[in-house]
Amino acid sequence: MSPLVEIKNVSYTYHTEKGETKTLDNINLEVNKGDFISIVGPSGCGKSTLLSIISGLIEPSCGKVILNKSLINNDSYYIGYMLQKDHLFEWRTVYRNVLLGLEITKNKNKTTLQYIDNLLKQYGLYEFKNYKPSQLSGGMRQKAALIRTLALNPEILLLDEPFSALDYQTRLSAGDEIGTIIKNENKTALLVTHDIAEAIYIKK
C-alpha cells in the first residue's frame, strides 16, 4: 500500500528583513498507516516548520508532500494538529471545548456526540466535562485537547511537543496515557520533540 504521506526532497527557507534562514534541507520521509513516528531534534532545528508543511499551513520552498488519495477523498479534516499549548478556551467548559471542532465544521450529530461521550468516559474526563479548563491538571488539559482533536476523526495526528509544558511527573503519566489513546483509537501519528525521553516513553 502506498504511504499515507510522502515527504519528498522538501526544503524550506524563511525570508525576513534580516535575511534568509534555511530551515529544512532535502527532507525525505514516509508515513504509513498505523505508524507512530517520533522525530527528535534540538530547539530551532525545523520540527514545527516540518509539521506546518505537512498540515498544509505553509508550502515547501522545494520538493513536495504527497498525500494518499484515501486522505484527500475522505473529507477535508484528515489531519489533526496538536500543539505544545493546549489552547483550551477558559470561558467554555471542558465539554464545550471538546465540541468546538464539531461546531465549527458543522459535524455535530448523534454519532459524533456519542463518540465524544465514549472518549470522555473511557479516558476519565466524563466526570469533569462541566468543569472549566483551569480546574483541570495539566495532564488532564492535554487529554481534553487530544479528545477535541480526535472528535473530528482525523486520519493522522501531528503532535508538536505536546508535553513540554508539563512537569516531569505529569509528562510521564500524560505521555503514557496519550500514547495509549492514540494506539487504542488506531491513529497514525507523527510526533516531534526536543526531548528524547518523551519520544521513547510515548512509544512504549
Ligand SMILES: Nc1ncnc2c1ncn2[C@@H]1O[C@H](COP(=O)(O)OP(=O)(O)O)[C@@H](O)[C@H]1O
Ligand atoms: N516565521 C518565521 N520567520 C522567520 N524565521 C523563522 C520563522 N519560524 C521559524 N523560523 C526559524 O526557523 C528555524 C526553525 O524553526 P522551528 O521550525 O520553529 O524549529 P523547532 O520547532 O525545531 O524548534 C529557527 O531558526 C527559527 O528561528
Ligand SMILES: [Mg+2]
Ligand atoms: Mg517547534
